[in-house]
Amino acid sequence: MITEEQGSQAVGEILGRYKKEKKNLIPLLQEIQAKLGYIPKAAMQQVAGFLGTPAVEVWGVATFYNQFRFVPLGKYHTMVCMGTACHLAGGRLILEALERELGIKVGETAEDGKFSLERVACIGCCMLAPVMVIKGRIYPRMTPFKVEEVLVPYKQEVSRKDGTSEAER
Numbered sequence: 001m002i003t004e005e006q007g008s009q010a011v012g013e014i015l016g017r018y019k020k021e022k023k024n025l026i027p028l029l030q031e032i033q034a035k036l037g038y039i040p041k042a043a044m045q046q047v048a049g050f051l052g053t054p055a056v057e058v059w060g061v062a063t064f065y066n067q068f069r070f071v072p073l074g075k076y077h078t079m080v081c082m083g084t085a086c087h088l089a090g091g092r093l094i095l096e097a098l099e100r101e102l103g104i105k106v107g108e109t110a111e112d113g114k115f116s117l118e119r120v121a122c123i124g125c126c127m128l129a130p131v132m133v134i135k136g137r138i139y140p141r142m143t144p145f146k147v148e149e150v151l152v153p154y155k156q157e158v159s160r161k162d163g164t165s166e167a168e169r
């Protein structure tokens with residue numbers, strides 16, 4: 001997990017590559033999110049200071065687009081594909097099963113920071129629809145029942161010295 005100071009430094013480096021022009025707001029936010037996984041409040045203030053625009057304006061723009069996240073991703077970031085093939089094959093049911101199992105809604109991160117949930121557009125393996133992805137690992141041809149099964153090792157998280165779970169072995 002990145003500290004506030006590291007985050008501020010990373011944002012500073014990103015800002016250093018841009019001109020102080022309002023048209024750079026979205027690309028800046030995109031780059032910050034790509035680097036940190038989300039956009040912290042402090043980063044929005046840094047961006048506002050850099051562009052000479054009120055922080056509330058940056059917040060307004062950032063929250064208008066649902067591509068931006070304002071909470072850190074969970075250790076096991078879970079994505080459900082909702083592209084056409086996956087949607088037609090029952091992606092919505094997979095998403096609902098995950099929301100039930102994880103106790104969080106799309107776009108949220110669990111309080112313990114273990115899981116976060118996101119819906120994404122086609123990830124390029126439509127033949128395996130519907131698919132979900134946990135921490136970069138693709139799970140094909142999902143059903144709500146399989147969701148429960150797949151999550152078991154992540155939930156149990158047999159601790160090892162390196163902090164990985166049974167599911168990651």
Ligand code: FES
Nearest residue numbers: 081083086122125
């Ligand atoms: S639509 Fe889900 S992988 Fe293409």
